[in-house]
Structures are given as structure tokens and as C-alpha cells.
Amino acid sequence: MNIVVPVKMVPDLVEELEVDAAGHALDRSFLKLRINEFDEHALEEALLLKATHGGTVTVLALDTGEVDETLFTCLAKGADRAVKITGDFQEGVSSHAAAVVLARALGAVPHDLILTGVQAADDRDGQVGILLATALDLPHVSVVSGVEPAPGGKAATVRQEYSGGIMAELEVDLPAVLGIQAARAAPRYAPVSKVRQVMKTQKLEEIPAPPVEAGAGSTVSRLAKPETADRAEILEGSPEEVADRLLALFAERGFLKR
Amino acid sequence: MQDLTPLNDMAVVIEHLEGKLADISFEMLGKGRELAKVSGGRLLALLLGRGVKGLAAELGAADTVVVTEHEALAHYTPEAHKQALAAILKARPPRVTLVANTAMGMDLAAGLSGSLGWPLCAYVKDARLADGRLTAVSQIYGGKLLAHADMEGPSAILSVLAGSFPADAGKATGTPQVEEVAPPPLDKVRIRFKRLIQPEAGDVDITRQAVLVSVGRGIQSKDNIPLVEELAEALGGALSASRPIVDQGWLPKTRQVGKSGMSVKPKLYVAVGISGAPEHIEGMRGAELIVAINTDPNAPIFNVAHYGVVSDLFDVIPLLTEKIKSS
Incomplete structure (x- = not known):
């Protein structure tokens, strides 16, 4: 089975996010990017499926910046091919445009199963996987946490997670696009030494992106931190003082057992 | 001849499971009603399924309930539902189509945007219509920023985060007109x-606990989880977790709070090292008292918490547990 995993870089949410002077977009000058964490789950599920059922895993990424090391890391984890799609993506790219670019690229990459992360921190105009499936006229299922290909590889049984812990089991004809919520195991870790070694011994493939007309279909007029009137009352002080204040709060509200 | 009537109607894709309407359906109807007042159009509720016509009686907030029934729609599947909705929407394009940003709605919203070529704004917390211009406010970057966006074109799709609008506004009684529409093949x-x-029964049912102490990514390692569990025990409550902890396999799925886990409403919810992504907030915003501990002063969890501590959990939690135990 040929599995393709499109991955994307997103701002690292652990870092402070700064908005540019115009107030429309992120200030990208000091922006730290990392692979979308859900894409790490998509890759892990792909690698586990390959281990059981054979086949290949190909990782694709639009060159939105800082993408090389991510792609080499994917190779170090066990992907067979890593393809960088080059183009003018440094200022970010809408989901609709990314889907069109990926759909074209997939014309040259065999695929029985396309696994993407279920969502990304910046996919304001929708999730890329679903838009990609629509562009390729393939079935798609989002919020998937279990994938089991049927014998013969013509279909797969997947689990879609609803709220309240309820799941639906669906049978999907392949090829299909699945938005992975969680792989069946935690994403594996590639040691830096292994990534360095892969950088020396393996190459990233590069294909240029075709010109794309698609946009987000909307224009951001303001990007800002949420202003909440009823923000938490922040308890200040040393850990000792803060712990005392919490203790008093819990006592006052009757949460301390007698 | 081309129809030049401006598009004024609002449509809400009704979400339901096992014969029960989801709360977010009412939340969207309430918002749809507000938008329809501005546009002067009708509010349509789109109800798909098999044997679901009876549910129309609960959708009194809408002017018209469009009911589409088919064997292939008996259970939710992304493809059949999207195909049926695309046909319905194409025949009567609304100004705004509201879809829930849930496991079911995600496939539909982006799928319809792709199929119909209508712009989509996801993770929507609010929407305004003024002078014919539609502005959508979406919560992105894990809830850290809000993007206000002007939507292009005559029809737009908004996928709405649960809890963004009051459900009460969409719970009007009344007898909406029912229009039965056959689906496409x-x-x-x-x-x-x-x-x-159905969810497997865990050792602890976190939806029934009065006190939950929830652990998130800030805990860094599985070995540190007992620190937080001890606090839960000292408070006579149970340990729960945010999604990354469960995805790592550090705690079972039955302990997960949030969109793809459980919705909880305890009397006390202590969020330890949880940033507060929209998916997590969805599952705990109903708690009576929320206390959050996080190193990041900009963590969105502080926007829903009543009390916050900006500090390293490893400094505060063991001290607090000790103080509670000896109180």
C-alpha cells in the first residue's frame, strides 16, 4: 500500500505570537515554526500501517520555510520518500491553495491512502485534507483514530471520534483521505544523531508548485488576542503565597474534607 | 433569465445523533435567527437522516425545516451527507450556511466549500452582517488569537465552535413550515x-465527579503525573487530562476532557499545565469553579478560568497538595 502524508509547518504555540504592525497577520520575522502535531500522528499511523501491511510512505510538504529539517526527520523516522514542493509560500498559504497544490503534486505520486493531521493551528479557511480530497474527488473522513485496511487493500475500516467518547466505525473505499486525530501509538522520536545522518545520506526530492489561483475566500481585517471581560483573577505571589490563597479559596468553597 | 434576487436566507445544518439534536444545533439556530433579522431573509434548518421528520417540531426557531430523508442518510457518513447538502444548498443558495465545527461538521463544512466553491471560515466564534458585508471571527492558533475576516462572494460557509452562542436563543417553540426535499442519487x-x-466504562466516570484535577502537556513526562494525581486525591476528586496526555498513552481515553473526549461539569475543575485549546475548553467550560495553573500568561485557559496562577506547576502543585493534606 502506498501511503502519502502531507505535512505542514505551523507556528509553535509555546512561543509568544506577535501580530504585525498592520494588525492583519502574524509577524513572521521571529516566528518559530514546527510540524503540525496532528501531522506527526498521521505519519506515525502511516509508519505503523507500513510495518504491518508493507508498502511505502511518502511525505509531502509545501516549502513554507524551515521545512527541510522536518522532512529529514520524517525520513529518519522511517518514511521512504520526502518531497518538498517549492514555490512562493514563505508568507503562509491558505488551505484552499495548499489543497490545489498538493492535488497537482499527487498526480505524480502513487497513493492508496492519504493521511493528514485532522487540523492545524492556522487552517482558518478549512482543513487541508478535506479540501484535498474534494479536489481529487476522493472520500474523506476526519477525526479518525483507528485505520485498518481490509484484505486486498480496496477498503479500510476507520473509527471517527464523536463527542462524549462515542465513535463511529465506517468502511471507506480506497484511495481515501483520512484526517488523523491520534495514531494508535504515540508518535515516535527520531534522535538528532539519526536526523543528521539522514541529512548526509539521503536527499529531499523537489518539485515546483504550479501557479495557483485559489485563495482563502476571505480577507483578514484584524488579528488580535481575545479580549475577555471575565478573564481569570490572577493570584500573584510566591509559590508559598499562591498555594495559601488556593487553600483559602478551596476552604471557602467547601472543597476541603473535614 | 438570471435570478437577481439577493441572497438573504440563513441556513443551519442540523446535527443530531441517535434521535437527539445536538446542543450546537440550537446555538447555530439562535445565531442564524439574529443574522436573518439583519438580512431580512428566512432561517432554514437543514435536517437530514431517515425517520427524522419528527425532530422538526423541536426546530421552532427556524422559518422552514428542509427535511431530506434517504436510506443512505440513516447514519451520518461524510460523503452521502455532503452530497445531499450540496444539492440542497445549490438549489436555494443561502447568504450564510452555519455548520458545526464538530467531527461530523468538519467534513461537511470544508467538503461543501470545496464542492460548491463557496468560501469557508472555520473555528468561528462570532459572525456579523452589516451593509451586506459578512464578517466572521475565528479562533485560531490554539485559541491564542482571533482573526476577523471579511468573507467574499454572495454565499459563505461558517463552521462554528460549540459554545460560541447561547443555545436558548435557538430553542423557540413553534410550528415551522416543513419542506420535504428528495436527495440527489x-x-x-x-x-x-x-x-x-459507545465509550468503554473506565475505572472512573469523570462526568460524575464533583472535583476534577486535569493534567495537560505542561506535565512534560508520564513520571510526573502522580504529582497531579495526589492533588486530585487530596481534594477527594479524580484525575482527568487534556488530549495530548491521552494521545501519548499516558492516561486512558476515559480520562480525556474535550471535544473528542468527555464533556464535564464538575463543581471544581483545576487545569494543571493545560493551555486551553478550543477543543479542550468545549469539554469543561460548564464547570462551576475553574482554577488554572500555567506558565504562559497568554494561555487561553485563563480566558475561561475564574482564578489563575501564572507559575511553574512543579513549584505550586506539591506545596498545595501538602497544605490541603495537613489542613
Whole structure:
């Protein structure tokens, strides 16, 4: 089975996010990017499926910046091919445009199963996987946490997670696009030494992106931190003082057992 | 001749499971009603399924309930539902189509945007219509920023985060007009429903606990989880977790709070090292008292918490547990 995993870089949410002077977009000058964490789950599920059922895993990424090391890391984890799609993506790219670019690229990459992360921190105009499936006229299922290909590889049984812990089991004809919520195991870790070694011994493939007309279909007029009137009352002080204040709060509200 | 009537109607894709309407359906109806007042159009509720016509009686907030029934729609599947909705929407394009940003709605919202070529704004917390211009406010970057966006084109799709609008506004009684619409041919679907799987009973039912202490990514390692569990025990409550902890396999799925886990409403919810992504907030915003501990002063969890501590959990939690134990 040929599995393709499109991955994307997103701002690292652990870092402070700064908005540019115009107030429309992120200030990208000091922006730290990392692979979308859900894409790490998509890759892990792909690698586990390959281990059981054979086949290949190909990782694709639009060159939105800082993408090389991510792609080499994917190779170090066990992907067979890593393809960088080059183009003018440094200022970010809408989901609709990314889907069109990926759909074209997939014309040259065999695929029985396309696994993407279920969502990304910046996919304001929708999730890329679903838009990609629509562009390729393939079935798609989002919020998937279990994938089991049927014998013969013509279909797969997947689990879609609803709220309240309820799941639906669906049978999907392949090829299909699945938005992975969680792989069946935690994403594996590639040691830096292994990534360095892969950088020396393996190459990233590069294909240029075709010109794309698609946009987000909307224009951001303001990007800002949420202003909440009823923000938490922040308890200040040393850990000792803060712990005392919490203790008093819990006592006052009757949460301390007698 | 081309129809030049401006598009004024609002449409809400009704979400339901096992014969029960989801709360977010009412939340969207309330918002849809507000938008329809501005546009002067009708509010349409789009109800798909098999044997679901009876649910129309609960959708009194709408002017018209468009009911589409078919064997292939008996259970939710992304493909058949999207195909049926695309046909319905194409025949009567609304100004705004509201879809829930849930497991079911995600496939529909982006799928319809792709199929119909209508712009989509996801993770929507609010929407305004003024002078014919539609502005959508979406919560992105894990809830850290809000993007206000002007939507292009005559029809737009908004996928709405649960809890963004009050459900009460969409719970009007009344007898909406019911319009039965046949779906397009749905005989070539490539996704088939097999079964629903109910959550497995865990050792602890976190939806029934008065006190929950929830642990998130800030805990850094599985070995540190007992620190937080001890606090939960000292408070006579149970330990729960945010999604990354469960995805790592550090705690079972039955302990997960949030969109793809459990919705909880304890009397006390202590969020330890949880940033507060929208998916997590969705599952705990109903708690009576929320206390959050996080190193990041900009963590969105502080926007829903009543009390916050900006500090390293490893400094505060063991001290607090000790103080509670000896109180």
C-alpha cells in the first residue's frame, strides 16, 4: 500500500505570537515554526500501517520555510520518500491553495491512502485534507483514530471520534483521505544523531508548485488576542503565597474534607 | 433569465445523533435567527437522516425545516451527507450556511466549500452582517488569537465552535413550515456506516465527579503525573487530562476532557499545565469553579478560568497538595 502524508509547518504555540504592525497577520520575522502535531500522528499511523501491511510512505510538504529539517526527520523516522514542493509560500498559504497544490503534486505520486493531521493551528479557511480530497474527488473522513485496511487493500475500516467518547466505525473505499486525530501509538522520536545522518545520506526530492489561483475566500481585517471581560483573577505571589490563597479559596468553597 | 434576487436566507445544518439534536444545533439556530433579522431573509434548518421528520417540531426557531430523508442518510457518513447538502444548498443558495465545527461538521463544512466553491471560515466564534458585508471571527492558533475576516462572494460557509452562542436563543417553540426535499442519487457512496461504538466504562466516570484535577502537556513526562494525581486525591476528586496526555498513552481515553473526549461539569475543575485549546475548553467550560495553573500568561485557559496562577506547576502543585493534606 502506498501511503502519502502531507505535512505542514505551523507556528509553535509555546512561543509568544506577535501580530504585525498592520494588525492583519502574524509577524513572521521571529516566528518559530514546527510540524503540525496532528501531522506527526498521521505519519506515525502511516509508519505503523507500513510495518504491518508493507508498502511505502511518502511525505509531502509545501516549502513554507524551515521545512527541510522536518522532512529529514520524517525520513529518519522511517518514511521512504520526502518531497518538498517549492514555490512562493514563505508568507503562509491558505488551505484552499495548499489543497490545489498538493492535488497537482499527487498526480505524480502513487497513493492508496492519504493521511493528514485532522487540523492545524492556522487552517482558518478549512482543513487541508478535506479540501484535498474534494479536489481529487476522493472520500474523506476526519477525526479518525483507528485505520485498518481490509484484505486486498480496496477498503479500510476507520473509527471517527464523536463527542462524549462515542465513535463511529465506517468502511471507506480506497484511495481515501483520512484526517488523523491520534495514531494508535504515540508518535515516535527520531534522535538528532539519526536526523543528521539522514541529512548526509539521503536527499529531499523537489518539485515546483504550479501557479495557483485559489485563495482563502476571505480577507483578514484584524488579528488580535481575545479580549475577555471575565478573564481569570490572577493570584500573584510566591509559590508559598499562591498555594495559601488556593487553600483559602478551596476552604471557602467547601472543597476541603473535614 | 438570471435570478437577481439577493441572497438573504440563513441556513443551519442540523446535527443530531441517535434521535437527539445536538446542543450546537440550537446555538447555530439562535445565531442564524439574529443574522436573518439583519438580512431580512428566512432561517432554514437543514435536517437530514431517515425517520427524522419528527425532530422538526423541536426546530421552532427556524422559518422552514428542509427535511431530506434517504436510506443512505440513516447514519451520518461524510460523503452521502455532503452530497445531499450540496444539492440542497445549490438549489436555494443561502447568504450564510452555519455548520458545526464538530467531527461530523468538519467534513461537511470544508467538503461543501470545496464542492460548491463557496468560501469557508472555520473555528468561528462570532459572525456579523452589516451593509451586506459578512464578517466572521475565528479562533485560531490554539485559541491564542482571533482573526476577523471579511468573507467574499454572495454565499459563505461558517463552521462554528460549540459554545460560541447561547443555545436558548435557538430553542423557540413553534410550528415551522416543513419542506420535504428528495436527495440527489446517493447510490455511489464510497463510505459505509458499520456501527456506533459507545465509550468503554473506565475505572472512573469523570462526568460524575464533583472535583476534577486535569493534567495537560505542561506535565512534560508520564513520571510526573502522580504529582497531579495526589492533588486530585487530596481534594477527594479524580484525575482527568487534556488530549495530548491521552494521545501519548499516558492516561486512558476515559480520562480525556474535550471535544473528542468527555464533556464535564464538575463543581471544581483545576487545569494543571493545560493551555486551553478550543477543543479542550468545549469539554469543561460548564464547570462551576475553574482554577488554572500555567506558565504562559497568554494561555487561553485563563480566558475561561475564574482564578489563575501564572507559575511553574512543579513549584505550586506539591506545596498545595501538602497544605490541603495537613489542613
